[in-house]
Amino acid sequence: MKPIFMTYTKKDLINLAVCMVLxxxxxxTFIKTEYWYTSILIPWLCLAxxxxxxxIVMGYTGQLALGAAGFMAAGAFAMFNLILRVPDLGFVxxxxxxxxxxxxxxxxFGLPSLKxxxxxxxxxxxxxxxxxxxxxxxxxxxxxxxxxGIITAQDxxxxxxxxxxxxxxxxxxxxVTTILTLLAMNMARGSTGRNWMAVRDMDIAxxxxxxxxxxxxxxxxxxxxxxxxxxxxxxxxxxxxSLEPVAFDIKLSFKILFMCILGGLGTINxxxxxxxxxxxxxxxLNAIGNNVFHGAIDATIISSIEQVIFGLLxxxxxxxxxxxxxxxxxxxxxxxxSKLSSSGIKGVKSPVLKK
Amino acid sequence: MANExxxxxxxxxxxxxxxxxYSLVALGFVLIFKASATFNFxxxxxxFFSVLAFCGFMQDFNIPFVLAFILAALLMxxxxxxxxxxxxxxxxxxxxxxVLMATIGLxxxxxxxxxxxxxxxxxxxDLGIGDFPVPWIADNLKLFxxxxxxxxxxxxxxxxxxxxxxxxxxxxxLGLRAVADDAGAASSIGIPLxxxxxxxxxxxxxxxxxxxxxxxxxxxxxxxxxxxxLKALPVLIIGGFSSIPGAIIGGLIIGAxxxxxxxxxxxxxxxxxxxxxPYVLAIxxxxxxxxxxxxxxxxxxx
Numbered sequence: 001m002k003p004i005f006m007t008y009t010k011k012d013l014i015n016l017a018v019c020m021v022l023x024x025x026x027x028x029t030f031i032k033t034e035y036w037y038t039s040i041l042i043p044w045l046c047l048a049x050x051x052x053x054x055x056i057v058m059g060y061t062g063q064l065a066l067g068a069a070g071f072m073a074a075g076a077f078a079m080f081n082l083i084l085r086v087p088d089l090g091f092v093x094x095x096x097x098x099x100x101x102x103x104x105x106x107x108x109f110g111l112p113s114l115k116x117x118x119x120x121x122x123x124x125x126x127x128x129x130x131x132x133x134x135x136x137x138x139x140x141x142x143x144x145x146x147x148x149g150i151i152t153a154q155d156x157x158x159x160x161x162x163x164x165x166x167x168x169x170x171x172x173x174x175x176v177t178t179i180l181t182l183l184a185m186n187m188a189r190g191s192t193g194r195n196w197m198a199v200r201d202m203d204i205a206x207x208x209x210x211x212x213x214x215x216x217x218x219x220x221x222x223x224x225x226x227x228x229x230x231x232x233x234x235x236x237x238x239x240x241x242s243l244e245p246v247a248f249d250i251k252l253s254f255k256i257l258f259m260c261i262l263g264g265l266g267t268i269n270x271x272x273x274x275x276x277x278x279x280x281x282x283x284x285l286n287a288i289g290n291n292v293f294h295g296a297i298d299a300t301i302i303s304s305i306e307q308v309i310f311g312l313l314x315x316x317x318x319x320x321x322x323x324x325x326x327x328x329x330x331x332x333x334x335x336x337x338s339k340l341s342s343s344g345i346k347g348v349k350s351p352v353l354k355k
Numbered sequence: 356m357a358n359e360x361x362x363x364x365x366x367x368x369x370x371x372x373x374x375x376x377y378s379l380v381a382l383g384f385v386l387i388f389k390a391s392a393t394f395n396f397x398x399x400x401x402x403f404f405s406v407l408a409f410c411g412f413m414q415d416f417n418i419p420f421v422l423a424f425i426l427a428a429l430l431m432x433x434x435x436x437x438x439x440x441x442x443x444x445x446x447x448x449x450x451x452x453x454v455l456m457a458t459i460g461l462x463x464x465x466x467x468x469x470x471x472x473x474x475x476x477x478x479x480x481d482l483g484i485g486d487f488p489v490p491w492i493a494d495n496l497k498l499f500x501x502x503x504x505x506x507x508x509x510x511x512x513x514x515x516x517x518x519x520x521x522x523x524x525x526x527x528x529l530g531l532r533a534v535a536d537d538a539g540a541a542s543s544i545g546i547p548l549x550x551x552x553x554x555x556x557x558x559x560x561x562x563x564x565x566x567x568x569x570x571x572x573x574x575x576x577x578x579x580x581x582x583x584x585l586k587a588l589p590v591l592i593i594g595g596f597s598s599i600p601g602a603i604i605g606g607l608i609i610g611a612x613x614x615x616x617x618x619x620x621x622x623x624x625x626x627x628x629x630x631x632x633p634y635v636l637a638i639x640x641x642x643x644x645x646x647x648x649x650x651x652x653x654x655x656x657x
Contacts, residue, residue, distance in 0.1 A: 064452060115641060116641050124638050304471035308463070313460070319449075319457070
């Protein structure tokens with residue numbers, strides 16, 4: 001496939017157009033209930049963005065990192081402080097700067113990746129998770145000396161216009177996610193992404209081909225943390241509407257890891273599929289609990305079952321399809337296509353189908 | 356001055372003994388890593404699962420202490436069997452990272468199952484050993500050391516010696532080491548891989564149960580145990596993933612450093628630095644000695 005515009009092929013542009021029509025025109029006209037925006041679409045977009053960040057470092061560069069929620073917290077609290085203390089920056093400016101602040105943390109905690117890999121690196125990145133949360137928790141300055149522990153996020157104001165309705169916030173998230181997703185695809189397909197993948201597939205070979213490990217890994221960590229930071233800021237301002245360090249604990253990091261792996265390592269659309277699955281599955285399970293069993297099953301049991309199923313899925317995917325749901329989707333499309341083409345060559349129906 | 360020194364000693368000894376608790380958890384990791392070069396991320400979940408089952412047997416079914424312990428140990432053998440059969444065998448030829456991911460999934464399964472079966476509320480576990488200073492030591496040495504800490508230290512010591520002897524001097528231990536070195540070669544000379552794996556996972560399960568009892572008696576049997584068990588990771592990095600003495604020394608170092616930092620430096624930062632101090636310590640170790648104090652040198656072949 002030849003790229004038509006930048007690195008995008010015709011297929012990509014069609015996909016983009018379909019997604020845009022779906023998300024900008026169809027969803028707002030047909031979905032009127034606030035619940036869908038506040039509880040599903042907004043967190044989905046935010047978490048998908050964070051998962052793209054995790055993808056960059058784990059799926060593309062092959063570094064096992066487990067600190068996405070820490071960077072999200074850094075982004076969220078940076079955003080809070082920037083809006084509070086540097087109001088001239090505006091919402092978009094603050095969002096970018098808070099992403100950059102998260103990226104600085106990403107570089108700092110990504111440095112051990114130069115020496116270690118696998119589980120060792122995972123432990124090093126856990127340090128970032130615990131350290132960032134602790135830092136925000138212990139230094140009152142970050143929370144503007146608020147003693148209640150939970151701070152209300154400021155309203156989103158872009159160019160003097162308030163964005164406070166769920167629909168408006170959805171559009172803010174959608175715009176940011178779309179731009180960053182396109183950027184991520186661009187990077188993944190360009191020389192940056194090829195360097196990442198070279199390091200992932202075999203770092204020693206990549207190095208001997210002239211790919212700088214230092215540059216590539218630190219770059220991946222920084223960009224990943226940038227994505228997580230922006231996602232964290234959106235998560236706090238559009239979804240939680242409050243800021244508390246507890247919201248960004250290690251459980252969220254694991255959740256993002258699951259989204260990344262179940263969705264499909266090394267794919268951008270996998271981030272969206274994985275995030276949708278991890279978010280929607282509990283909703284579905286609760287609906288089954290309420291409607292089929294009429295609340296006969298305790299809510300804690302349902303959440304335990306949810307955990308068991310996520311764990312089982314993780315194992316099953318690792319055994320049968322380590323490339324996750326994105327690969328399943330790809331396979332499905334492939335088999336549909338081959339069926340269509342084998343049955344419909346030049347209008348002649350295949351003898352098998354005639355029977 | 357003497358008082359300050361005494362206080363320091365107390366902090367140090369308290370930290371060292373608390374460190375043995377980390378060692379107990381780390382021991383389970385090392386067992387599995389040593390025999391299969393698999394990093395079992397679900398060890399923390401196994402601690403939680405086993406001790407919750409133990410509590411459940413005792414408190415919900417009124418099964419006596421010893422019998423409940425045996426039942427819980429048997430349950431861990433079953434868990435080991437299922438893990439070997441359903442998770443590890445299909446992943447025999449998969450990469451290290453894939454197996455690691457699968458064990459994260461396994462951890463989720465175990466946590467979920469434990470909570471579904473025995474509920475989410477915090478349970479008290481009474482081992483009959485009080486978590487208060489031993490009067491004899493307090494009177495004679497003027498050190499306040501908890502009886503539970505001493506018990507944990509003793510239990511850890513016994514387990515280490517036992518496992519060390521097992522690995523060093525028995526035929527099973529030899530088999531375990533052979534499998535760890537090269538699973539393919541070991542099975543081709545007739546070492547039953549399946550049995551070895553089952554044995555190791557069962558042993559790790561029982562170690563998890565013991566560690567869980569110690570932690571549970573101190574902090575209550577609750578989900579937070581899983582997070583506590585995560586601290587075994589820096590212990591392993593410091594001690595080395597494949598060394599049983601390393602797990603112990605690593606645990607002691609983490610325990611002592613964490614307590615000393617918390618008591619002497621913590622107040623300047625508002626406390627609670629023990630949440631991340633072990634991990635940062637582990638990073639420094641990683642930068643200077645990635646294989647840990649006692650680990651085998653990591654050689655990567657191209």
